[in-house]
Amino acid sequence: MVQQVESIWFDGKLVPWNEAQVHVLTHTLHYGCGVFEGIRAYKLADGGSAVFRLKEHVHRHFNSAKILEMQIPFTEDEICDAILETLQANKMDEGYIRPLSFIGAGAMGVFPGDNPIQTIIATWPWGAYLGEEALDKGIRVKTSSFTRHHVNVMMTKAKTSGNYVNSVLAKREALADGYDEALMLDTEGYVSEATGENIFIVRGDIIKTTPLTSVLDGLTRNSIITVAKDLGYEIVEQRFTRDELYSADEAFFCGTAAEVTPIREVDRRQIGAGTGGRITKHLQTEYFKVVKGENPNYAHWLDRYTV
Numbered sequence: 001m002v003q004q005v006e007s008i009w010f011d012g013k014l015v016p017w018n019e020a021q022v023h024v025l026t027h028t029l030h031y032g033c034g035v036f037e038g039i040r041a042y043k044l045a046d047g048g049s050a051v052f053r054l055k056e057h058v059h060r061h062f063n064s065a066k067i068l069e070m071q072i073p074f075t076e077d078e079i080c081d082a083i084l085e086t087l088q089a090n091k092m093d094e095g096y097i098r099p100l101s102f103i104g105a106g107a108m109g110v111f112p113g114d115n116p117i118q119t120i121i122a123t124w125p126w127g128a129y130l131g132e133e134a135l136d137k138g139i140r141v142k143t144s145s146f147t148r149h150h151v152n153v154m155m156t157k158a159k160t161s162g163n164y165v166n167s168v169l170a171k172r173e174a175l176a177d178g179y180d181e182a183l184m185l186d187t188e189g190y191v192s193e194a195t196g197e198n199i200f201i202v203r204g205d206i207i208k209t210t211p212l213t214s215v216l217d218g219l220t221r222n223s224i225i226t227v228a229k230d231l232g233y234e235i236v237e238q239r240f241t242r243d244e245l246y247s248a249d250e251a252f253f254c255g256t257a258a259e260v261t262p263i264r265e266v267d268r269r270q271i272g273a274g275t276g277g278r279i280t281k282h283l284q285t286e287y288f289k290v291v292k293g294e295n296p297n298y299a300h301w302l303d304r305y306t307v
């Protein structure tokens with residue numbers, strides 16, 4: 001169960017958690033045409049708090065809406081301010097932030113007509129997405145029987161609610177089969193992403209990740225690429241196959257919720273030593289330093305606030 005807090009921001013004002021409700025004929029509830037974000041706020045090493053890459057997440061949110069031709073009646077700055085206001089109202093010095101824009105009730109039928117575009121911002125405490133042990137020891141992954149979206153079936157650059165039906169199917173299957181997460185292949189059979197994370201593999205000193213073609217342009221992925229390059233690692237953005245993953249020295253998933261989670265096994269094949277590799281651990285440590293404000297080089301990625 002999600003841990004309830006006091007308020008949810010709803011179309012411009014804070015309302016009590018239990019009163020943030022919609023009509024059952026809300027268009028998005030029927031047809032899945034909504035867009036959302038996942039953002040984290042962290043308690044900093046110096047005692048303050050900050051939202052990690054707030055502006056970039058909100059910008060991606062507006063791009064998602066643009067792709068789906070949804071006109072959000074707020075500016076990006078207003079949504080950024082509203083996110084900080086919601087964290088403050090809920091007295092949260094850290095936690096997860098979920099903006100969602102959706103097509104409200106009005107006309108029914110696929111064509112949404114003039115139905116209002118509504119926006120909520122919810123926040124809640126959320127620990128390690130795949131469990132504390134996963135961050136340390138890594139997870140077991142299964143290649144999904146479900147293929148990731150074709151770029152012209154769903155718009156893969158938009159964080160569209162409906163896109164996640166594919167993720168839910170894959171995640172359920174992976175868990176039912178005793179694994180922790182599903183690996184999705186794209187329509188041509190190459191590795192794409194997980195149900196809610198991007199993927200990296202390591203061979204020797206070279207770090208490889210999938211190009212953005214059919215995957216979400218993850219901000220964690222982007223942060224890892226930037227930090228890894230600054231640390232002197234070579235990063236290659238190139239398609240790879242599942243057997244290249246099987247024989248990688250190291251592999252990891254990354255995302256706002258999952259942070260940096262090592263992969264210790266794929267389809268019964270142990271990855272490297274099966275404990276999360278040296279470079280994965282290095283990048284994970286550096287990522288946590290960055291989000292917790294312990295690396296001044298990335299202070300511009302932190303939007304500080306006080307509770």
Ligand code: PPE
Nearest residue numbers: 038195196197198216218219220255256257
């Ligand atoms: N791919 C997918 C499909 C995805 O959902 C996410 C985030 C990513 C990549 C990584 O993107 P970023 O967070 O910008 O690094 N998944 C969000 C939702 C997870 C959920 O279960 O809900 C998240 O991590 O917040």
